[in-house]
Amino acid sequence: MRALIRLIFLLLVVLSLQMYAREYRVNQVPNGTVFRCAMCHINPNGGGANSVFGVQVRTGFLDAIGNVLWGPALAALDADGDGETNGQELQDPDGLWIIGIANPGAASLVTNPGDATSTDVELADLEKTPDDFQLMQNYPNPFNPQTKIGFKVPVRSNVALVVFNSRGQLLRTIIDAEFSPGDYSVTFDGRDRNGSPLVSGIYFCQLQASSFTKSMPMILMR
Template structure:
């Protein structure tokens, strides 16, 4: 048994000694009820670490924050395009990204978007779970943050809250998909809805919806074809919902043939 323990210690030391460690942190943040807040996920220097993908889960109190999505604009991963986001589980957001170009430098990896729904003074931990770079190398040393709802004397906060929560775009299913995928969205009031599909170069591939819609749940299907009826190649695509030209929500999907 003693020899086995010594062997395990030596083996563990050898197999982990070559793995670099990257600090991943979420800063403490404050914002008022009824506002949208963007919270960065920061990383230490990724230079020469060969990072071409990441994935993690962030958990929070859904009574304080309502998950909207994630963006990569002005981050280390901006060249990778839109991150993959799943917010179908209350109090949880799954985020991932991948690209051909290796990441380098320190800074913001990705930005998380929320709507503040809690009351002034309420707090929630932002916990980072299951964080993985590539297939586990380099190792992520994660540190979550705390979000606090700050006090506000602004007039019309409840009106703004209603506006922010008046529609919701769900993740397509199945994803990845082969021949057809479903896209569901919900409206709590009448809105002019435009849903477009883009490739990763930002070019419009298909316009699925462009009309005024009454409150309710709606289901659309995309068959992997453009507006001219031509089949598009396999790859990642982004679908975007815009309501009354006010707010835009984007999600990523993958077509595999």
């Protein structure tokens, strides 16, 4: 019995240490809290296989005790091969950010250096504050292969924009970040989270923010 209790205790300690390791590394890259564990892991909750950015960090940019060595060298690389460097995607193109200072750039413009499908968000209007959260119908609709999705944010909030199929299965998280009040638009390229093209059909884009949730149908015609 004592051996079993000791084993359970050790397992809990190991799991706690793994969770701590994931969380503290999030704060060792600029704007790391935007995508959190999804930056370095295939599983957005952390653990398991690393993303391409995670592999890059693990194999060449950790110190002797496992801290991330963020700087010009890591910032200059393009882990996911999407044409933007790690630094550009994290709003620190020169790799000058250090722990303890404010995150650079705007969180709403951060993209995931470990995901080539991660999407830039365009700010349409920051001067006029919207009255309510809104999800606009995508345009064009039907579309092939890309379409723009507009949304409005009345107060500073964490906003997620996701795509489901007709069976309610989550196919893609387009954005999941904190936004200031304003009108925004994002381009959806008709691909799932793995970068694979979706087949023709009806899909649903959903905006999630605070207590607001709204979905819109999108028709993809290949």
